[in-house]
Amino acid sequence: MKLVIAIIQPHKLEQVKEELYKAEVNLITVSEVLGHGRQKGVTEVYRGAKETGNLLRKIRLEIAVNDNFLEPTVRAITRGAKTGETGDGKIFVLDLPECIRIRTGETGGVAIG
Amino acid sequence: MKLVIAIIQPHKLEQVKEELYKAEVNLITVSEVLGHGRQKGVTEVYRGAKETGNLLRKIRLEIAVNDNFLEPTVRAITRGAKTGETGDGKIFVLDLPECIRIRTGETGGVAIG
Amino acid sequence: MKLVIAIIQPHKLEQVKEELYKAEVNLITVSEVLGHGRQKGVTEVYRGAKETGNLLRKIRLEIAVNDNFLEPTVRAITRGAKTGETGDGKIFVLDLPECIRIRTGETGGVAIG
């Protein structure tokens, strides 16, 4: 099993979710994060003091998948999130040795979906 | 060492924390996330436009433990978080090769607690 | 590749970021979390009801690095975040088997930076 962590642009969330559903990946966990990457932020100005807003709002997705779903998941995210400009984000893939469904106590691959 | 990530219902946090303390797991990191799982969200309505609130508020726990604490941790979370209905959430267990306590520079198992 | 997760004090973020930039680690993802550790929270009082504010505000950093950057990264975080008092936080290091840059589709070490 794998744990996929993706950092994407906030306004791409809807599209990514759609692509994931199309790929039959329905279970996801989403949170708001701030990211600093290659993308330059808009300069913010407060009473003349300029802030090079170096932390930009991003969305973080966390998706646990069985191995055979890894590639479709990564592709779905990429399809939904790509604009071709800096700031599109990254996908990180971790090994996931164990997964437990709290409701049933099931473990492993069957607990993921 | 293991890194345990759990997604639970918001109103179960207090109980999970209690169970964890009983299991002598005292160090945790908590954040608010949105989850999409099998649980159906309540439909939200804004001026007649219906939103199938497909992202539900959840709590994410992150707990680094030594291997011998893994099972008690998982059990404590399960005890605290289980209602038996969809939406109870998942526990993900990752391998944690290294852990450092910033204050002392200690590393490994001793730095976890 | 490694995924470094660090939990630090909120007011140390600026310094940690600076140290990371000095170490040429420029890409990070930041979020707000609540932590329960050894540090005792300030007791909060609401109409006489005391809350031992047992969840303290912390900052969580997530940084994917190539292996040769691991040590500089850990050291930079430590330099920036350390005060020597409880609550300074922890650094967790995970193996990161894969990383994809969404914009270009690049994978592996080259996609990290």
Next chain:
Amino acid sequence: MVNPGDTAWVLISTGLVMLMTPGLAFFYGGMVRKKNILGILMQCLIALCVLSIQWVLFGYSLSFAPGEGFWGGLDWVGLSGVGLEPYADYAATIPHQAFMIFQGMFAVITPALIIGAFAERMKFSAFIAFVLLWATFVYDPVCHAVWGVGGFLRELGALDFAGGTVVHINAGIAALATALVIGKRTNIGKSMPVPHNMPFVVLGTALLWFGWFGFNAGSALAANGIAVNAFVVTNTAAATGGLSWALIEWLRNGKPTVFGACSGAVAGLVAITPAAGFVSIIPAIVIGLLVSLFCFTAVSVIKPKFGYDDSLDAFGVHCVGGTWGALATGLFASKALNPAGADGLFFGNPQQFLIQLAAVGATLVYSLAASAAIYKLVDIVIGLRVDEKQEAMGLDLTQHHERAYTVLE
């Protein structure tokens, strides 16, 4: 004859009192958990809607039409006979409808005060039924008894300038009744829920304080010296109440809190309400200083001891503060200040104190019994509480299919 200055004052005072209901909504709304704030805001908003209509249709008639000791009757139903000429028995220099709408805002906020007691667990449908019944069978009669021509407490000589008995004791004791009937929120106890947005509590306090100038000084029903006196003592009691609560916390808990200062200010406003047109500045200071002691004790000592879940302390602040204010009026009232009033105990007339006691007692007994009965009735017919799962998800989502705040974007 209609005096434009007095009319202007009563109209703007009416606006100020109207603003208190949203003020209360934010005061209470900031105190609850994020998932329940819309529940509070909606209850306040709907109370404003429903009771505004009830008032012009029949509430005003029940309360103020000249009638029996307890009941104004139905002569003024639908405002028939309530016109744009003054009705001198109530106010000789403003249009009758100005008096009517000013009083209407009191009839709106009083039931809304009770919301604090059953916050975070009540069904919205049951709330509407309750608020309508309570306004009709508790507020209107008590209002008539104290302020209506022919009302029995009015005849008795009870002093209540702007609503110590009618508004605060009445709603405050009803709050206790409802808290007892509906029972505690689930899963609280070990760790009490914490106010989710303290700035909203402060915003609410500010709007309440501001609006209370209309509430109290508007109750003079003219822009005269009594109005000015009421304005001055209102501000003073709010200030001393706020300071006093903060100081009590400082001594007892080591730090003064914003929540405490807000609570104290509101308590001071509550306590000065019945007295505002009858007492001068030094009594106002005393009233404000002591009310926070009484309310703090009720909220932080008595409530935990008895364990009832008056979630946002509607009883602890309004009933306790209102009772103190009504009794203090019997102590400090002075005919030198307001010849239309009476002298209190400290001005040589212990009789007045007894009258005040009687009025407080009558209100407490009637309102407690009637409120509990109505609330129980609603429980039987509709059911008061949301189920446990709904309570866990919060009223916003389950009662209104809305969320207060988005997380993303």
Next chain:
Amino acid sequence: MVNPGDTAWVLISTGLVMLMTPGLAFFYGGMVRKKNILGILMQCLIALCVLSIQWVLFGYSLSFAPGEGFWGGLDWVGLSGVGLEPYADYAATIPHQAFMIFQGMFAVITPALIIGAFAERMKFSAFIAFVLLWATFVYDPVCHAVWGVGGFLRELGALDFAGGTVVHINAGIAALATALVIGKRTNIGKSMPVPHNMPFVVLGTALLWFGWFGFNAGSALAANGIAVNAFVVTNTAAATGGLSWALIEWLRNGKPTVFGACSGAVAGLVAITPAAGFVSIIPAIVIGLLVSLFCFTAVSVIKPKFGYDDSLDAFGVHCVGGTWGALATGLFASKALNPAGADGLFFGNPQQFLIQLAAVGATLVYSLAASAAIYKLVDIVIGLRVDEKQEAMGLDLTQHHERAYTVLE
């Protein structure tokens, strides 16, 4: 002669109407996504600034200087001749400048209402140009036609107590025009953006309701019986509108929402505006009950069907509600209540209903055409829309280099 009571009432009413623009800012601001709230707040704030200045410089003259049917002329430019003595043709008991500044606040909020239509996608520079042109070439002439000495709809005998045609139909139909010209927001459709801060919507509603007392009751321009009547029916229509919308939702969607109750209250306030000085309490209830039905249908049925993106329903609430109010005035107006008015259809004068229809029609036609033309012109010269990337990032960052809320600390 200047009457202090009337002057006090008009001044405080002016303050109340001023407060409605920030009220609107929060009402609208709470509805948009987090990334666009400052865009809304800024547009409202700058409208208040720019139009306050436009008004004293030449707007007031264009609107109210005695002139032709459509145009007041330039006699009162820079307030020359507009002094501190009463100008009896408009208001005999208050300084002329008091009338001027009271009207000024109407001239501010009317263009600001349109903001709801093009929210979340308009360039700030284009907004300033548009608002200035619209105020000058749409608001001022319509205002003159209806209220100015010599105005052609005034001569016709059209009744508009506080701005049903001048304010709500005018801004509401302009909203439709701008929504059509600027086009839909990108990426909406499947999932409509959700209000990011419902408590702000409630706060805005509360401030609007409060301020509307000044808007309507202040339009009596004196603290007299007509002002009191306007105050009472205003509150009543807001209450019935709010309740009615909630009930419609309850029946149709299973649950009443806070957003619905707020929308309904505002719709009730809109609808009663033209009628406030001419109708009594029962018509006010009818007006309030029905307006929510009409506006709900416009917003939840018609808009989705036609698919225009009137983002925050400025058309659906203000044009629809204002039209109903203006026509209802022709139904329910009564000379018994206000001899300076006229009788409506239900009081034996069908003529008045036709006059109201004509006034509504004239306003709709002129404002629709002129607003679309002006908006298109601004598009050609400056460009109306931010580019797609800016729309994705939000107006706050791209138009103002600011964020509304910090995430950390």
Next chain:
Amino acid sequence: MVNPGDTAWVLISTGLVMLMTPGLAFFYGGMVRKKNILGILMQCLIALCVLSIQWVLFGYSLSFAPGEGFWGGLDWVGLSGVGLEPYADYAATIPHQAFMIFQGMFAVITPALIIGAFAERMKFSAFIAFVLLWATFVYDPVCHAVWGVGGFLRELGALDFAGGTVVHINAGIAALATALVIGKRTNIGKSMPVPHNMPFVVLGTALLWFGWFGFNAGSALAANGIAVNAFVVTNTAAATGGLSWALIEWLRNGKPTVFGACSGAVAGLVAITPAAGFVSIIPAIVIGLLVSLFCFTAVSVIKPKFGYDDSLDAFGVHCVGGTWGALATGLFASKALNPAGADGLFFGNPQQFLIQLAAVGATLVYSLAASAAIYKLVDIVIGLRVDEKQEAMGLDLTQHHERAYTVLE
């Protein structure tokens, strides 16, 4: 004799000015970091409490009892002799206590303005001591000098309609003194803290603007032509100030900001304060346009250059804006408008400009010295600053044991 219209106007104006302190609380509170907002709200709230009490106990007497050049004396301590009849030397048509409580709200907000200078680092206990001492030894004497019967600047003929010297210069220069004495916040410099809640800044601005109508137009102490004039120029200067600041930013930084427009509106309100009853519309426009230039320069050019940490620009806005306003009064005042005033330089009386200069100078010198001394004294006795760890954790948790917002649920 008491005039109800005038009394209504002064009472509601008092309410409006009271509302400015919470307005200020949100204006300032939105600007600080999340962890310090309650510190701001609490300081404002407690200032309202403590100074309301100080005022009725002895502050009013020190300020307004007929006395020496600098000191009103103790004749009116505890409001003895301050009754419900008019006191003609101050206001002939309203109860004396109405004048007293109106002035009391000025005495509350003036010290609260200073909070902006030492925000995010001051101990709460030290704050209370400071605010009480400052009100007594700086505000009360300066107020007496300018407005009290026998006050030396009043005798000199200095014009200050609603508080340019007494309120804004006085508080603004004290702000500089305190910022210098307490020193900079730790760890700022590289990246200045960013306002945590811009909508609160806008809310505060709106409440300030609204309240300022009472502040300035209420200072006529009657609902007459002067009040109307003050109302009109107040709104105009706020509008031009807001627009002007936005335009300056547009030219200089490429984009206008909401924060800038709010700052400019407040600066415009500050500057028109001393002039409001003495100047007409064109001077008001000039005053508003220029004040933003001066304040923008102070805030964005001078402050960074000198490096003092006037955190929320209490000096940069209030002292700079107030000074410009006081001097502008000496330029633009006109007896034709207000015979009780004087002619300014542009109306042929250069003398008045010199008098204004003298009044500004005297206030600056006295307040700077006295404020610094008091602040230093409090530092020695109690200690001004929280320790570094507390500053890092924030004032909310460390001074009040509360958090403004919950993260979960």
